[in-house]
Each structure stands twice: as structure tokens, then as C-alpha cells.
Amino acid sequence: MMSGFDNPMQTWNARYAREEYHFGEEPNAFVRAHAHHLQGSRSALCVADGEGRNSVFLAERGLAVTAFDFAPNAVAKARRLAARRGLHVDHRLADIFAWDWTAATYDAVVAIFIQFLPPEDRERIFAGMKSAVRPGGLMLVEGYRPEQVDYGTGGPPLRENMYTREWLASQFRDWDILELNPYDAAIHEGHGHDGMSALIDLVARRSSAAP
Ligand SMILES: C[S@@+](CC[C@H](N)C(=O)[O-])C[C@H]1O[C@@H](n2cnc3c(N)ncnc32)[C@H](O)[C@@H]1O
Numbered sequence: 580m581m582s583g584f585d586n587p588m589q590t591w592n593a594r595y596a597r598e599e600y601h602f603g604e605e606p607n608a609f610v611r612a613h614a615h616h617l618q619g620s621r622s623a624l625c626v627a628d629g630e631g632r633n634s635v636f637l638a639e640r641g642l643a644v645t646a647f648d649f650a651p652n653a654v655a656k657a658r659r660l661a662a663r664r665g666l667h668v669d670h671r672l673a674d675i676f677a678w679d680w681t682a683a684t685y686d687a688v689v690a691i692f693i694q695f696l697p698p699e700d701r702e703r704i705f706a707g708m709k710s711a712v713r714p715g716g717l718m719l720v721e722g723y724r725p726e727q728v729d730y731g732t733g734g735p736p737l738r739e740n741m742y743t744r745e746w747l748a749s750q751f752r753d754w755d756i757l758e759l760n761p762y763d764a765a766i767h768e769g770h771g772h773d774g775m776s777a778l779i780d781l782v783a784r785r786s787s788a789a790p
Pocket of ligand 1: 587591592602607626627628629630631632633647648649650653673674675676690691692693694695
């Protein structure tokens with residue numbers, strides 16, 4: 580497992596130690612803009628959810644949300660964010676490499692900026708996330724493209740951890756890809772992501788007849 584940090588959990592936990600929310604309290608813009616796809620969805624899993632900005636937003640929209648992150652400070656802040664808004668989210672402290680993808684299926688799985696995954700682990704984790712989507716359900720992914728390393732406005736300086744259009748298309752070739760958009764845009768998400776960014780968004784639906 581290669582994340583660019585000697586001790587990824589401690590590094591993330593230290594980032595989240597301050598009162599301020601590292602990526603802000605507002606949902607990720609892609610999640611907000613694509614939430615209409617989730618009309619009719621009842622449940623969602625937010626993976627590596629950080630301080631809860633996306634899970635809480637989805638709970639606000641009436642979904643039953645499970646979310647996890649491996650940094651205790653992140654999960655504590657996510658729980659506080661939900662409590663402040665009077666919402667319930669099942670926030671769990673868990674490592675993505677130990678998550679039991681077979682334990683439950685969800686109407687949607689949401690993975691926003693999980694660029695800590697190195698290429699050698701990424702396919703396996705994506706297979707796990709896909710298996711946690713019920714047939715007919717959705718996967719929402721936003722990440723960086725390799726060009727992001729030149730912008731240096733967020734994410735690890737590891738080109739190989741980023742997504743290309745081809746890689747995402749190949750991972751979801753057995754699904755109905757509703758959107759697969761590489762683009763550059765300025766994003767402002769707390770101190771964590773700030774400035775012109777090389778992004779890629781995916782919305783894909785698992786076939787209702789999926790095995
Ligand atoms: C760039 S942040 C994105 C957080 C959140 N998805 C968001 O958009 O606000 C990446 C997150 O991955 C978490 N993370 C890193 N490695 C992880 C692992 N092995 N298991 C679970 N979470 C992990 C970090 O703690 C951090 O919260």
C-alpha cells in the first residue's frame with residue numbers, strides 16, 4: 580500500500596485535528612450537481628468520507644447513509660457535523676482495505692477523491708465498491724487526472740494514483756456509463772483542494788440484471 584505518506588492514518592488524522600473542516604462543510608460540487616441522479620435512491624455508502632461533508636449532504640436529502648474513514652478525527656468531526664444538522668449518518672471508523680464489501684448493498688456508492696489508492700490496489704478496491712452497489716444502483720466517483728500533479732492544488736503528487744478516462748471506462752465497461760467527464764475547473768474546498776484542478780467525474784449505473 581503506497582499513499583505518499585510514511586504513516587497515512589497519522590498524517591490524515593493530524594490534518595483533521597483542527598476545529599476547521601479541512602475540505603469545508605459544504606458538499607463536493609460534483610456530488611451536489613449530480614444528486615438528482617439519486618432521486619428514488621434510499622441508501623448510500625460514502626467511502627473514505629473524511630469529515631462528512633458528502634455523507635451529511637446525502638442524509639439531508641433523505642438517504643440512509645453509511646460512511647467510513649480511517650482517521651478518528653475525521654469520523655468524530657463527521658459525527659459532529661451530522662449532529663449539528665440534526666441528521667443521522669452511520670459514521671464508521673474503518674480502513675478501506677479491511678471494509679467488507681459483501682456485508683450490504685446500497686442504492687449508491689460515492690467515492691470522492693480517494694486518490695490515496697495506488698494502481699496495484701485500485702482495481703481490487705473498485706471491484707469491491709462496485710459489488711456494494713445493488714443491481715440498478717449507481718456509483719458516483721470524482722477524482723483527479725494525472726495532470727493534477729502539475730497544478731499541485733490538491734491530492735498526492737503521484738501521477739500513477741490519478742484516473743484516466745480510459746481506466747475508468749475500462750473499470751465500468753460492464754455498467755451503463757451515464758457520465759464520464761474529464762475537465763479542468765477551479766475548485767475551492769477548504770484548504771484541502773483549492774485552485775485550478777484536473778478533474779474527472781463518473782456516474783455509472785449497474786445493470787439491473789447484473790450478476
Ligand atoms: C482527499 S480526502 C477526501 C475525503 C472525502 N471523500 C471528501 O471528499 O471530503 C481522502 C480521505 O481518505 C481517507 N483515507 C485515506 N486512506 C484511507 C484508508 N486506507 N481507509 C479509509 N480512509 C482512508 C483520509 O482519511 C481522507 O479523509
